Amino acid sequence: MLGLFSSSFYGKGDVVLKISGPLLDHPVQSSIQIGPNKHVDVDTPAKFINHSCKPNTKVEGEQIVAINTILPGEEITFDYQGNEYDLAVSFICRDCGQWVKGMKYKGENVCLQAFEQKIMETQ
Numbered sequence: 001m002l003g004l005f006s007s008s009f010y011g012k013g014d015v016v017l018k019i020s021g022p023l024l025d026h027p028v029q030s031s032i033q034i035g036p037n038k039h040v041d042v043d044t045p046a047k048f049i050n051h052s053c054k055p056n057t058k059v060e061g062e063q064i065v066a067i068n069t070i071l072p073g074e075e076i077t078f079d080y081q082g083n084e085y086d087l088a089v090s091f092i093c094r095d096c097g098q099w100v101k102g103m104k105y106k107g108e109n110v111c112l113q114a115f116e117q118k119i120m121e122t123q
């Protein structure tokens with residue numbers, strides 16, 4: 001399975017990488033949502049970041065920011081379910097076995113019930 005692995009040490013709050021790529025008004029399989037109707041079709045290496053419901057980063061504006069300490073060799077993950085409003089392609093979370101579909105499906109039986117209250121909710 002492809003994934004993005006850290007080559008450095010990051011502390012909480014450190015910027016792990018910047019999100020870059022074409023800006024779209026709809027999600028695609030390789031996009032990351034950065035605001036209402038704002039989806040960046042990310043290029044390498046961000047497109048290799050896997051979902052986790054126990055993530056070590058979060059999307060903050062156009063940056064991927066560490067939410068706890070990340071050691072060299074550790075996989076970089078963020079919570080797709082709490083970041084994306086409605087994923088182009090749903091999938092099963094490898095950590096909990098529940099569906100990852102996006103914040104639109106809050107309250108349904110999906111991965112990670114602890115959604116962050118983000119701007120995407122206004123979409």
Ligand SMILES: [Zn+2]
Nearest residue numbers: 053093096111
């Ligand atoms: Zn999960």
